[in-house]
Amino acid sequence: MSAIFLAALDIGGSKMAATLADASGPLARVVQATLKAGAADAIGQQALCLIAAACTEAGISPDRISRVGVSSCGPFTFGQQGLGLVSPNLCGGLTRSDDLPNDWTLIPLESVLRTQFADVVIENDCVAALIGERAFGAAQNQNNVIYVTWSTGIGFGLCVDGHILRGKSGNAGHAGHMLLSDSSDALCGCGNRGDLEALIAGRNLGKRLGQSLPQVFSAAQAGDAEALSIIAEAARWFGRGLYNLVTTLDTQCLLVGGSVWRNNANLLAPLVEAEISSRFPALTQGVLLQSALLDDLVTDLGALAMVMPEAWRDDWRQRKPWENIQTVALDDAS
Amino acid sequence: MSAIFLAALDIGGSKMAATLADASGPLARVVQATLKAGAADAIGQQALCLIAAACTEAGISPDRISRVGVSSCGPFTFGQQGLGLVSPNLCGGLTRSDDLPNDWTLIPLESVLRTQFADVVIENDCVAALIGERAFGAAQNQNNVIYVTWSTGIGFGLCVDGHILRGKSGNAGHAGHMLLSDSSDALCGCGNRGDLEALIAGRNLGKRLGQSLPQVFSAAQAGDAEALSIIAEAARWFGRGLYNLVTTLDTQCLLVGGSVWRNNANLLAPLVEAEISSRFPALTQGVLLQSALLDDLVTDLGALAMVMPEAWRDDWRQRKPWENIQTVALDDAS
Numbered sequence: 239m240s241a242i243f244l245a246a247l248d249i250g251g252s253k254m255a256a257t258l259a260d261a262s263g264p265l266a267r268v269v270q271a272t273l274k275a276g277a278a279d280a281i282g283q284q285a286l287c288l289i290a291a292a293c294t295e296a297g298i299s300p301d302r303i304s305r306v307g308v309s310s311c312g313p314f315t316f317g318q319q320g321l322g323l324v325s326p327n328l329c330g331g332l333t334r335s336d337d338l339p340n341d342w343t344l345i346p347l348e349s350v351l352r353t354q355f356a357d358v359v360i361e362n363d364c365v366a367a368l369i370g371e372r373a374f375g376a377a378q379n380q381n382n383v384i385y386v387t388w389s390t391g392i393g394f395g396l397c398v399d400g401h402i403l404r405g406k407s408g409n410a411g412h413a414g415h416m417l418l419s420d421s422s423d424a425l426c427g428c429g430n431r432g433d434l435e436a437l438i439a440g441r442n443l444g445k446r447l448g449q450s451l452p453q454v455f456s457a458a459q460a461g462d463a464e465a466l467s468i469i470a471e472a473a474r475w476f477g478r479g480l481y482n483l484v485t486t487l488d489t490q491c492l493l494v495g496g497s498v499w500r501n502n503a504n505l506l507a508p509l510v511e512a513e514i515s516s517r518f519p520a521l522t523q524g525v526l527l528q529s530a531l532l533d534d535l536v537t538d539l540g541a542l543a544m545v546m547p548e549a550w551r552d553d554w555r556q557r558k559p560w561e562n563i564q565t566v567a568l569d570d571a572s
Numbered sequence: 573m574s575a576i577f578l579a580a581l582d583i584g585g586s587k588m589a590a591t592l593a594d595a596s597g598p599l600a601r602v603v604q605a606t607l608k609a610g611a612a613d614a615i616g617q618q619a620l621c622l623i624a625a626a627c628t629e630a631g632i633s634p635d636r637i638s639r640v641g642v643s644s645c646g647p648f649t650f651g652q653q654g655l656g657l658v659s660p661n662l663c664g665g666l667t668r669s670d671d672l673p674n675d676w677t678l679i680p681l682e683s684v685l686r687t688q689f690a691d692v693v694i695e696n697d698c699v700a701a702l703i704g705e706r707a708f709g710a711a712q713n714q715n716n717v718i719y720v721t722w723s724t725g726i727g728f729g730l731c732v733d734g735h736i737l738r739g740k741s742g743n744a745g746h747a748g749h750m751l752l753s754d755s756s757d758a759l760c761g762c763g764n765r766g767d768l769e770a771l772i773a774g775r776n777l778g779k780r781l782g783q784s785l786p787q788v789f790s791a792a793q794a795g796d797a798e799a800l801s802i803i804a805e806a807a808r809w810f811g812r813g814l815y816n817l818v819t820t821l822d823t824q825c826l827l828v829g830g831s832v833w834r835n836n837a838n839l840l841a842p843l844v845e846a847e848i849s850s851r852f853p854a855l856t857q858g859v860l861l862q863s864a865l866l867d868d869l870v871t872d873l874g875a876l877a878m879v880m881p882e883a884w885r886d887d888w889r890q891r892k893p894w895e896n897i898q899t900v901a902l903d904d905a906s
Binding site: 394398399401403404406407413419430481483488489517518 | 658732733738739747749752753762764819820821822851
C-alpha cells in the first residue's frame with residue numbers, strides 16, 4: 239500500500255499557509271503574506287505555489303497528494319466556477335479601502351485548485367476551526383457546540399446534533415453580523431449599525447475607543463476602573479450574542495478562541511457566563527463556556543481534519559504530532 | 573401484508589388533537605381542550621384517551637397502531653423519564669399565572685405514551701410544522717429553510733443542509749427569545765426585555781398597544797396612518813429577527829405562518845422583505861420569503877410525516893387526502 243499524503247491550506251486576509259502531512263503527522267508548513275494584487279486568480283495560484291513549496295520542503299512530489307483541505311476567509315459564493323470568495327478583506331472591487339490595490343469582486347478558488355487536485359474540500363475559517371477543535375481540541379465529544387473567534391472580527395462555526403452547518407453557500411456562522419443594538423450607532427464594515435462585530439470586534443472597538451484594545455485590556459488587568467467598565471460592557475454584548483445562538487440552536491458547549499479572548503479569558507469568562515445564565519433557564523442551564531485549545535494552528539488542523547482518514551485522527555489525538563511542526567516563512571510573492 | 577396505522581398527536585396550550593391515519597389518508601381526527609389540572613401525568617393520559625377516541629371514530633383497535641408522531645408545545649427537558657414538557661403555558665408551578673390551577677413543574681410525556689406505544693417520536697410544534705411544510709406544503713424541495721409562526725407567540729423550526737435542527741434537548745428554534753432591542757422595555761414572559769417575542773408577539777404587542785391586534789391590522793388594511801406605522805415598526809423587528817437567522821444559518825427560504833402573518837401578509841411581506849434585503853448581500857441575496865401553505869393542520873400533518881413510510885408521503889403529495897379530514901370536537905375532559 240502506497241503512503242497517503244494530504245495538503246491543508248489556510249487562506250486568511252493577511253497570511254496564507256500550506257501544510258503537507260502523512261499518517262505520521264505534519265511534514266512541512268510554509269507561510270507567506272496573502273497576495274493583494276494581480277489577476278483575480280492570483281490567490282488560487284499562490285495557494286498552488288505554497289503547496290508546491292511545502293512539498294519541496296518535505297521532498298515529496300505534489301502529484302502524490304491525494305486530497306486538499308482548505309480553510310478560507312469568506313464569505314463564499316457558488317457559481318459556474320465552483321466556490322469563490324467575496325471577501326471584503328481581499329476584494330478591492332467590493333470595498334473602498336485604499337490598502338487593497340485590486341479591483342477583484344470575486345476570487346475564483348475551487349476552479350483554480352481543481353486544475354491540479356481532483357479532491358478539494360473548502361470551508362469557512364471558523365467552520366475549519368470548529369472541525370479542528372472537534373477533531374483534536376476542546377470539543378472532541380461535543381455534538382451541540384459553537385466555536386467563536388473574538389479577534390479583529392467575530393466569526394462562528396456551528397455544530398448541531400453532530401452536523402456541521404454550512405447553509406446555501408457555505409456561509410452559515412456569519413453571526414458576527416447579527417443585529418443586537420438598536421440604540422448604538424457603532425458601524426460595521428458590512429454597513430450594519432449595532433451588529434455584534436460593530437459593537438465589540440477588535441478592529442471596531444479599538445477605533446471607537448480611540449485607543450488600542452491591548453492597552454485597554456492591560457489597564458483592566460491592572461485594575462483600572464474605567465478599563466474594567468469598558469470590558470464589562472463588551473462582555474455583556476458578547477454574552478447577549480452567545481445567548482441568542484443558544485436560544486436558536488439549543489447549544490451545549492460554547493468554545494471561544496481568538497486573540498481578544500485568549501489574552502483576557504480570566505476577566506471575560508465570568509462576565510459572559512453571568513450574562514448567558516441570567517436568561518431563559520430551559521435553554522441556558524448547563525451550557526458550558528470554554529476556551530479553545532489549538533490556538534494558531536486551529537484552522538490548519540481543521541483543514542487537515544476535513545480530508546483525513548478516520549484512523550489517522552484517533553492516532554493523532556493520542557500523539558499530538560502537530561506540536562513539533564516547523565514553519566518556514568517565505569518571502570513575499572509578487 | 574397487514575395494514576399500517578399511524579397516530580398523530582398535536583398538543584397545544586389550549587387544545588389537543590389526535591389523528592388516526594392509514595395509507596389512504598387520515599381516517600379520523602378528534603380535538604379537546606387541553607387539561608390544566610390534575611396529576612402531572614394528566615396531559616399524557618389525556619393524549620392516550622384522545623388516540624383511543626380517534627380509533628373508536630375509525631372503528632380500529634388502538635393496539636393496531638404501529639407508530640405515534642407527536643407535535644407538542646415546549647420547551648422540552650430530558651430526564652430519567654425521557655422527554656418531558658416544561659411549558660410555561662401549561663405548568664402552573666413554573667409561572668405565577670392564575671389561569672393554570674396546577675403546580676406542575678415538569679409534565680412527563682414520553683414515559684406516559686410509552687406505556688402503550690413502543691414507537692413514539694416527539695418534536696417541538698414549530699419543528700413539526702417545518703416537517704409538515706417540507707412533506708406537504710411550501711418547502712417540499714428546500715434544504716435550507718426556516719419555518720416561523722407569528723401568532724400569539726413566535727417560534728421557529730430550522731432546517732440547514734437538509735437536517736432538521738434539534739439541539740441538546742430538542743429545543744432548537746426558540747429564537748423568539750432572541751434579544752433584538754437594548755432600548756425597548758418590552759417584557760417577554762421569559763423575563764427578557766427587548767427580545768423578538770416581547771416586541772411583536774401577538775399577546776405582547778396587543779397588550780402594549782392597549783388595543784386588540786386584529787383591530788390595529790384592520791385599521792391598517794383600511795389605510796389608517798397610525799395603524800400602518802405600528803405595523804411598519806412590527807414588520808421591521810420581524811425582518812431584523814429573520815435577518816439574524818439568515819446571517820447565522822445562510823438560509824435560502826423563509827416560510828411564515830401563524831395568525832398574525834396569515835391575515836396580513838399583503839401588508840407585512842413587502843416591509844419584511846425590504847428590511848432583510850437591505851443588509852449583507854452575500855447572505856441575503858436571493859433569499860425567498862413565502863407564506864406557509866398548510867394552515868391549521870400543519871402540526872398534525874407534521875406529526876404524521878415524522879412517522880410515515882416514504883411511499884405514503886409521495887402518494888399523499890399527489891392526492892392531498894388531508895383536505896377531506898373530518899374533525900370531531902369532544903366535550904372537555906375532567
